[in-house]
Amino acid sequence: MIRILIVEDDENISKMLAATLSIGDYEYDRCADGEEAVQTIINGTYDLILLDVMLPGMDGFAVLEHIRGEGCETPVIFLTALGAVADKVKGLRGGAEDYIVKPFEPVELLARIEVVLRRAGKSEMHLRYGDIQVDIEKHTALKNGMPVALTPKEFDVLVFFMRNPDVAITREQLLSNIWGFDFTGESRSVDIHVQQVRRKMGLQGKLITIPKLGYRLERR
Amino acid sequence: MKLWQKISLIALVFVTLAVQLTQFYILDSHFRSAIAREVNSAASAHSALAASLSNHAAYERLKANTLFLSTDQLTDMLKDTITTDISTADVIEVKKGGKTITAVGTEVLDGASYDLASVKPNDAITDGKTVIFDAGEKTYLMVVSIIKLEAMSYELRTVYDVTNVYDEHDANLNNARMWGLCCGGGISVLLLISVLGFLRPLKRAVKTIGAATAGDYTVRMPEKGSSELKTLAHSINEMTASINEREEKLRGIAESRKRFADAMAHEMKTPLTSILGFADILRIKSVVTDEQRRDFASAIVEEAKRLRGLSAKLLTLASTDNTPLDFADIPAAQLFSDVHATMAPVLGRRGIKLTALHKNAMLHIDRELFLSLLYNLIDNAAKASPDNSEIWLIQSELDGHTVVSVIDRGMGMKPDTVRRATEAFYMEDKARSRKAGGAGLGLALCDDICRRHGARLEIRSTYQKGTTIIIHMNVAPIPKNQGDELEALLQKRPPREKTRDKAREKERQKRKKQRETRYKGGRTI
Numbered sequence: 001m002i003r004i005l006i007v008e009d010d011e012n013i014s015k016m017l018a019a020t021l022s023i024g025d026y027e028y029d030r031c032a033d034g035e036e037a038v039q040t041i042i043n044g045t046y047d048l049i050l051l052d053v054m055l056p057g058m059d060g061f062a063v064l065e066h067i068r069g070e071g072c073e074t075p076v077i078f079l080t081a082l083g084a085v086a087d088k089v090k091g092l093r094g095g096a097e098d099y100i101v102k103p104f105e106p107v108e109l110l111a112r113i114e115v116v117l118r119r120a121g122k123s124e125m126h127l128r129y130g131d132i133q134v135d136i137e138k139h140t141a142l143k144n145g146m147p148v149a150l151t152p153k154e155f156d157v158l159v160f161f162m163r164n165p166d167v168a169i170t171r172e173q174l175l176s177n178i179w180g181f182d183f184t185g186e187s188r189s190v191d192i193h194v195q196q197v198r199r200k201m202g203l204q205g206k207l208i209t210i211p212k213l214g215y216r217l218e219r220r
Numbered sequence: 221m222k223l224w225q226k227i228s229l230i231a232l233v234f235v236t237l238a239v240q241l242t243q244f245y246i247l248d249s250h251f252r253s254a255i256a257r258e259v260n261s262a263a264s265a266h267s268a269l270a271a272s273l274s275n276h277a278a279y280e281r282l283k284a285n286t287l288f289l290s291t292d293q294l295t296d297m298l299k300d301t302i303t304t305d306i307s308t309a310d311v312i313e314v315k316k317g318g319k320t321i322t323a324v325g326t327e328v329l330d331g332a333s334y335d336l337a338s339v340k341p342n343d344a345i346t347d348g349k350t351v352i353f354d355a356g357e358k359t360y361l362m363v364v365s366i367i368k369l370e371a372m373s374y375e376l377r378t379v380y381d382v383t384n385v386y387d388e389h390d391a392n393l394n395n396a397r398m399w400g401l402c403c404g405g406g407i408s409v410l411l412l413i414s415v416l417g418f419l420r421p422l423k424r425a426v427k428t429i430g431a432a433t434a435g436d437y438t439v440r441m442p443e444k445g446s447s448e449l450k451t452l453a454h455s456i457n458e459m460t461a462s463i464n465e466r467e468e469k470l471r472g473i474a475e476s477r478k479r480f481a482d483a484m485a486h487e488m489k490t491p492l493t494s495i496l497g498f499a500d501i502l503r504i505k506s507v508v509t510d511e512q513r514r515d516f517a518s519a520i521v522e523e524a525k526r527l528r529g530l531s532a533k534l535l536t537l538a539s540t541d542n543t544p545l546d547f548a549d550i551p552a553a554q555l556f557s558d559v560h561a562t563m564a565p566v567l568g569r570r571g572i573k574l575t576a577l578h579k580n581a582m583l584h585i586d587r588e589l590f591l592s593l594l595y596n597l598i599d600n601a602a603k604a605s606p607d608n609s610e611i612w613l614i615q616s617e618l619d620g621h622t623v624v625s626v627i628d629r630g631m632g633m634k635p636d637t638v639r640r641a642t643e644a645f646y647m648e649d650k651a652r653s654r655k656a657g658g659a660g661l662g663l664a665l666c667d668d669i670c671r672r673h674g675a676r677l678e679i680r681s682t683y684q685k686g687t688t689i690i691i692h693m694n695v696a697p698i699p700k701n702q703g704d705e706l707e708a709l710l711q712k713r714p715p716r717e718k719t720r721d722k723a724r725e726k727e728r729q730k731r732k733k734q735r736e737t738r739y740k741g742g743r744t745i
Contacts, residue, residue, distance in 0.1 A: 010490050012519045016497035019516070023505065054486055081489035082482055103493040105500050168504035216506055
């Protein structure tokens, strides 16, 4: 189980982050103060830290500096209201893995967490959903132990749904996370890919279409 | 050409010219007097010769015991006399009717630069006529006169050598020229050195200004040297100091702008993050328990309210600058009783007592805005005060102006907080302020309202002891309404149609009159 520390002084945002993390099946702890966070991180064993920049006591940059100074290599994602490039650079140069500008959508945060965990080698590489097994490293998808031929994009779509079960995924989120932000194609191609995945993997009735919203892979 | 070159060159030219002119004048007058002396001595020698000639003639007459000397006797006498007298002159010649009767030393006159024959002795001249001429290498002075001997006119010419006077003059001239050249050279070197020395502060000034141009406004010049350069150095120092000060001020403004923008982003985006996050979770999650739904939805409502409060305050902050204020003279007693009536029940819930004291002053204020200022300050005081304490609202006189103070015995502020208190979004303790419903805009608004009233907001606070907020009334002119400026700008639009423009002009005049009368009324009361 992946353990994530939330360092955020605003009570409601902290709660929202916790709710988001439970959607992604992550364990979490919460902390609202910079100095306290440093101690918690050094003493605890976390796989990832969500770190707010403006904190009472000690700001996020200083927290990062402190824990890196203590030899803690836990990946850090900054959460901040400041979108200036200079601040972004400052955060990344300080050794943060990623930088998310508030406000953001929870699914976006989950996708970023996923990317950072994968880069750190902490992500689950074998996914299972009913009789479907996916090996991300080998890029193979098995249905009832039989390999199914999927295009790379179809494979990515399948993995994205399997990582976020029971959550409605919008076409925009699929587009930005699988095709990249700068993809300017029609969202029809998203629908076609989802239909292909549903057909090939036999997910009729499970990978359902939600009108006006997107798709959802029902947890059984 | 550089300044030092110009100065030294021009000075050199003038000095040389002055020296040369003086030299020339002195030498020339000296030369003239020398010539005059020569001429005088020549003239006296000449007349002495003439006298001796007539004496000899008389003597010969007595010796020969005749009434008149014959021409031959006279000629012999003349020959004898001039030969013995030749020591006084270089040439002596006696002529009669253009013919030379006798002459001594005439050979020096060969090659004379002057036609000696052209000198016609004038009868009227008794002491002779003088001519100066060159012959060969030498210069001579000739004196010509008519003498009467034995009832006959003779022309007596004597010539004297005056070469030494001319030679002396030439030598003097040469000497002077040489000395002039040497001194000129020396002076020009001295001049150059001193001019360069005088101009050194200028070089320093150029260096200083160069450094300032490059962005170093901390450079200062040593203020010494002659008074003009001292003034220059002082001015330059003042300039760099004022630039430095202004730059720091600008930097301060830019910094506080950046802080404002950052704080603004933070304050806007924090509630937005919760709202967007919870709303999206509610949207995408397939199963949401009742408890979760209530939880998430109440967080959304809470944050949306916070956003509403923030936007209202921001709007007030933005519009206090633009809305024209409605000034009126309101007695402090009336104002304070209004404040008391509104605030006392609210404060009473926490057992806080509000005491209002006043000296019946008239306050020239916009009633609504000033009320909200006082509400804000009292609200702040209440937030800082413990339950069952007391808050004072006092109007008094201080140094000849009216002041309104709000005093509490609450938690006070640290000096750093006092300094930044009126900055928008500044909060000493974010968590506590937010719980108390603050957005960090209260004092920024208060400061703004004071400014609009021509008043100054002063904060005196001792940490853990309490805070006194003092509004100094009428310490600055009331700023002009920006609404008027906007109207003035609009009036500058290019005319479109003449007829309509005329009508509009009339309307505008009317409005202007109304406005003026209104303002007059407001000021004189």
